[in-house]
Amino acid sequence: MLIKPAYSKIDLAAPGDWQQMACGHYMMEQTAELIRAHQRRLKPGKTVAIGSLSPGLNECIKNGAQWLTVGTGSDVAVRSKLTELALKEDSVDNLVAPFVLEFCRHPHQLLREATRVLDDDGVLILTGFNPYSPAVASGFFIRHKKSFPWCGRYFTPVRVKDWLELLGFEVLESEFYVSNFLHHSEHRGSDWSTKLSNLVPGLRAAYFIVARKQTLINRLKPSAQRKQLAVNGRQAATAMTTKQFSKSNKQIRGKL
Template sequence: MAPQRAMPIELAEWLETPVGQYVRAWEQRQVDAMVGNAFGYHAIQIGLPHWDLLQANRIPHKVWAHSPSAPFGTRAGRLICEPEQLPFDAQSVDLMVMPHTLEWCNDPHQVLREVERVLMPEGRVVMTGFNPYSLWGLRESLPGLALQLPIPVPSQVSPSRLKDWFKLLSFELDRGRFGCYVPLCATSAWLQRWQFMEHAGDRWWPAGGAVYAIAAVKRVSSLRLVGPAWRKSRRRRMRRGAVAPVASQVDDARR
C-alpha cells in the first residue's frame, strides 16, 4: 500500500493557525451556501470531524466519518473508517461533504468511486482542497523555501483533474469557487494588510485562489419505456384489411 500523503492530524493543527483560520472561514462560507438547499435523509462528512461543515444543512441524519489518525472531537455521530472503503450501502447517502479529503487519502480516484457508489441518484458531493496553481502552490514548489502548508504540492488534486474524474464517474459539476488570494502569511496582521488582493484576485485572476470548493451532482441516465406501440400497429393492420371490392369483382357478380 502506498504511504499516506498527509496526516489528517497535521491538517487539523494547521487549520488552527492564523492562515488556517483564514482558509477555514472562507471554506465554511462556500460549503454553507452549497449544502443549504440539499435535501434527503442522510448526510456524511468525511474527514476533520471536529469541524462541522454540515451545520447549514437540514438533513436529519448526519454522520462525521474519519480515519483512525484524525482528531476525534466530542461530537456525536462519529464513525471511524477509511474513505477508500466506506461502510455504507449503495445509493444510501443524499449529501457528502469532503474537506481536503483527497489530499490525505491513499487513492483519491478510489475514494471518488466509493462516493459514486454510496450516493443516491441526484445526490450531491461537496469538496474543498488546495489549488497547486495558486501563489501558495507556486511558493511551496520553489526549492529552498520553508514549507508552510501541511500538504506538499505534488499531493494536491487540481480542480481540472477533479473535473475530469467527475466526468468519468457521471457527475455533473454544479458550482465551483476559488478563494484566498492573499500571499501565504504567517500572522493575522499581514493577512489583514493583504486583504485588498481578495477582491482583485477574484476579478483578475479567478482561477488563482489558494483553495477551491466544488459541488457536483450524481446523474443517472434513465431508460424511456415505450408503451403499447404494438397494439396501435395491430389496429392499423386490421383497418387496412377491410378493403372495398374492386370493379372487376363487381362485374363478375352481375354476370
C-alpha cells in the same frame, strides 16, 4: 506537480485539524460560508462529512443539523478509511469532502466510494487546493515542503471534474475561493495577496465544487425491443407515414 499520476506509492500524511494548516481557521470559515451559500443545492436527508477536517467544519457550520463525520482521526464519529467507507450503499444524501484528495493515496478510489455511498441525485461537495495559485506554488520553497498544505499532491479543478463526469456526476457549481496566498501562519485581514486574488479569481488558493450523482436508466434499443416482443408472441408497433397510412386505409376499404 500538475502531471503526476493520481495514485501514490507511499502513504501521505494528512492534517489532523484545521490548525495544522497555514491560515487554517480562515480557510475553515471560508469553506463553511460557501457551503451555507449553496445550501439550496443540498438534498434533504442525511449529510456525511469525511476526513480529519470534517469535525471542525461541522462545528463551524452550526446549521442545526448535525453531520455524521467519518475518517481516521480521533475526533470523528465513525473511524474508517476514506477509500473503504464504513457506510452502506446508497445510504447518504449529501457528502462533504474538505481537502481530502491532496492527502489520499488513491483519490480515484475515494471518489468511487463517494459514488457508492451516495443515493440517487445525492450531492457531493468537494474542496481542494488550486495548483495554479501562488499560495500552492510556494510549496517549492524548502521552508514549506514539509508543512501543510504544501506537503500534499495537487490536482487541477478541470482534472477533478473529468473524474467526476466519468463517475456519472453532473457538476452544478464550481468556483475558486480563499483570497490569500497563505504566506502568514494566520490570515490578518486584507493585504496585497487578497487584493490580487480578488482581481484574478484564478489565483485563489482553493476551489469549491458541487456535483450531483446522476442515475442512468438502461433502456432497450428498438431492435432488441422488437426481438423481445417477437419472442413473447406480440407484434411490435411501428411508426407510419401519412402516405403509408392512406394506402393502408384504401386496402382495408377494398377488402370490405
